[in-house]
Amino acid sequence: MRIFTIGETTFDLSFKNGQPAGACSGGSAYNSAISLGRAGLQVSLITTFGNDQIGDLSLEFLKQNRVDCSYVKRFEGRSRIALAFFDERNQANYSFYPASQDIFPNYPIPLANDIILLGSSFALRDNGREELLGFLTVAQEKGALIIYDPNARQSMLDQLENRRKIYENISLATIVKGSDEDFKNIFDSSNGEEAYQKIAELRTSYLVYTEGKKGAQLFTPANRLAVPAVETTVLSTIGAGDNFSAGIIYGLIQRLGSTQKLAELEKEDWEIILKYGSHFASAVCGSMENYIPENFLR
Secondary structure, three states, rough: OOOEEEEEOOEEEEOOOOOOEEEEEOOOOHHHHHHHHHHOOOOEEEEEEEEEHHHHHHHHHHHHEEEOOEEEEEEEEOOOEEEEOOOOOOEEEEEOOHHHHHHOOOOOOOOOOEEEEEHHHHHOOOOOOHHHHHHHHHHHHHEEEEEEEEEEEEEEEHHHHHHHHHHHHHHOOOOEEHHHHHHHHHHHHOOOHHHHHHHHHHOOOOEEEEEEOOEEEEEEOOOOEEEEEOOOOOOOOHHHHHHHHHHHHHHHHHHHOOOOOOOHHHHHHHHHHHHHHHHHHHHHHOOOOOOOOOOOOO
């Protein structure tokens, strides 16, 4: 069973009270890949970044954490950078500085037992969208499990075209995972049941709906389930959603085995899967890293 995470790579510089607080490679797919590698799973990152020193740091860190880099595509120029400014609640506000080139990565030939995770702004880019949709369409046809996390900031949805792309991405997904804020922005929904009805209209049958400190809910054709959040002292919220996704993948692999038939999962299986998501997210919120600690599952 192969795992692929797809998205941009960003070098994050963090600030608290106007002073530098940390620096690390990140980006939604990158964060998930590092955590899955640390969890002992075979995972490949599909991404692009520059041939600069920041790109070298990002590549070396992937290798150190046992992430396959066969589908990392590099270009001449600057890698993407993000400045994260933390408020008094340790919530981050971002300023992004784009890479000097906008290129799309190379994709593998999808197989039936693949698990594919994508989301964030990468999944809405114009450049390379045809290639991305082609890959996802073939993956869907072959029966791969596709998880889509829209991570839909309101600024993204100011462009109507982005909303159309999000709907298109949802229609290709097996599982949609997102926050209450995401679905408020996308559908103007006020609860998980409303959000589920919307994604069901787009032909997706599985929704994981996260609500921060309130925990998370699951909606499937057969089940409704809620799990509480894991209490933690929050140092940083960067990567929390990305690691909830990583935890879901870890849980799915533990419960599915090689069958990969979601319809065969019982309510108890889904409870374990969502709890992995909550524990992964909590571990990240309790640190200044974007990923689970190396000894987290030992």
